[in-house]
Amino acid sequence: xxxxxxxxxxxxxxxxxxxxxxxxxxxxxxxxxxxxxxxxxxxxxxxxxxxxxxxxxxxxxxxxxxxxxxxxxxxxxxxxxxxxxxxxxxxxxxxxxxxxxxxxxxxxxxxxxxxxxxxxxxxxxxxxxxxxxxxxxxxxxxxxxxxxxxxxxxxxxxxxxxxxxxxxxxxxxxxxxxxxxxxxxxxxxxxxxxxxxxxxxxxxxxxxxxxxxxxxxxxxxxxxxxxxxxxxxxxxxxxxxxxxxxxxxxxxxxxxxxxxxxxxxxxxxxxxxxxxxxxxxxxxxxxxxxxxxxxxxxxxxxxxxxxxxxxxxxxxxxxxxxxxxxxxxxxxxxxxxxxxxxxxxxxxxxxxxxxx
Numbered sequence: 214x215x216x217x218x219x220x221x222x223x224x225x226x227x228x229x230x231x232x233x234x235x236x237x238x239x240x241x242x243x244x245x246x247x248x249x250x251x252x253x254x255x256x257x258x259x260x261x262x263x264x265x266x267x268x269x270x271x272x273x274x275x276x277x278x279x280x281x282x283x284x285x286x287x288x289x290x291x292x293x294x295x296x297x298x299x300x301x302x303x304x305x306x307x308x309x310x311x312x313x314x315x316x317x318x319x320x321x322x323x324x325x326x327x328x329x330x331x332x333x334x335x336x337x338x339x340x341x342x343x344x345x346x347x348x349x350x351x352x353x354x355x356x357x358x359x360x361x362x363x364x365x366x367x368x369x370x371x372x373x374x375x376x377x378x379x380x381x382x383x384x385x386x387x388x389x390x391x392x393x394x395x396x397x398x399x400x401x402x403x404x405x406x407x408x409x410x411x412x413x414x415x416x417x418x419x420x421x422x423x424x425x426x427x428x429x430x431x432x433x434x435x436x437x438x439x440x441x442x443x444x445x446x447x448x449x450x451x452x453x454x455x456x457x458x459x460x461x462x463x464x465x466x467x468x469x470x471x472x473x474x475x476x477x478x479x480x481x482x483x484x485x486x487x488x489x490x491x492x493x494x495x496x497x498x499x500x501x502x503x504x505x506x507x508x509x510x511x512x513x514x515x516x517x518x519x520x521x522x523x524x525x526x527x528x529x530x531x532x533x534x535x536x537x538x539x540x541x542x543x544x545x546x547x548x549x550x551x552x553x554x555x556x557x558x559x560x561x562x563x564x565x566x567x568x569x
Contacts, residue, residue: 216241217324218551220276222262222269228412230261233317234324235409235551237306243280245272257327258285261291261313266303277305288329290320323351331404340373341385344401345394354398360469364489367423370401379555380469383527387518393432393440399513400506401426407509408550424477425506427470431461431478438464458482477506484540504542508534508549511541516555527553 224246225286231240235346243251263500289300302310336362351362404425408418439450440473462479480503483489485496515530531553534546
């Protein structure tokens with residue numbers, strides 16, 4: 214199963230639309246006038262073709278014939294004359310149509326419904342179970358965490374978000390009882406979705422996902438009685454918990470990992486105002502990759518279920534991120550908004566403060 218496919222006669226408009234729709238899944242934008250046809254295997258197709266004259270119609274039909282498998286849903290965005298466009302949509306075999314000038318949330322809702330009809334949330338559950346098993350075997354079994362191991366885990370997460378959606382991923386992961394597994398998988402999945410919202414290329418997307426997957430590896434050195442305590446940590450226990458960034462860095466520093474990944478492991482609890490730990494870094498001392506993972510980390514901690522709290526509703530969690538101006542990168546927090554809103558219905562609960 215592949216990514217969502219957006220076919221457009223204006224690549225710049227198409228890329229903007231794909232960024233707006235990142236909450237539905239990971240998008241591949243195809244230029245209608247590219248002589249190369251799109252690859253097969255798209256799990257959902259959206260066409261946004263404003264000038265649908267005879268040549269464009271022929272090109273769109275060829276692209277659909279190449280990319281659309283049996284039963285794959287196809288949403289046709291209508292420009293101009295509605296009656297004519299509806300007729301064209303029927304000729305092309307569109308599953309449904311929607312006005313191109315419809316509000317973004319209407320397009321998102323339509324696509325989300327079509328996506329879950331084609332690939333139910335059970336697929337996300339299968340992916341998360343595979344990823345959880347990987348974490349147990351690779352990160353929590355006293356074996357060395359190597360770049361090859363991290364690469365395998367990263368690909369599992371990237372594939373899962375590509376083939377399902379961040380909404381279904383969050384819902385599935387939130388069913389886990391193990392707090393540490395739940396948190397690692399939530400942060401990694403959010404990071405993959407965030408990379409899509411930022412318009413990152415495949416290599417940068419993969420790198421961000423890997424950083425997110427590794428960020429809490431130091432928790433494998435924290436006593437399980439503290440990790441799984443069915444209540445809030447006391448001061449002494451929290452002091453032990455706060456050692457996990459340095460512990461994780463020490464685990465990986467001689468293992469062949471690049472400096473940017475090591476920085477995320479050590480510094481994902483640093484804050485721009487110097488109030489974080491373990492090194493009280495400030496402003497420019499905190500790299501962009503660290504800032505990205507920190508936002509995903511905090512949001513995940515707020516929306517996840519813990520023994521002492523229910524999961525917070527996603528929009529409330531995002532509102533807390535917005536109040537952390539001066540501690541978090543405000544521009545990146547704004548860029549995270551579509552990811553946070555992608556799973557608004559996935560988590561419900563009372564307002565809690567971020568503590569881990």
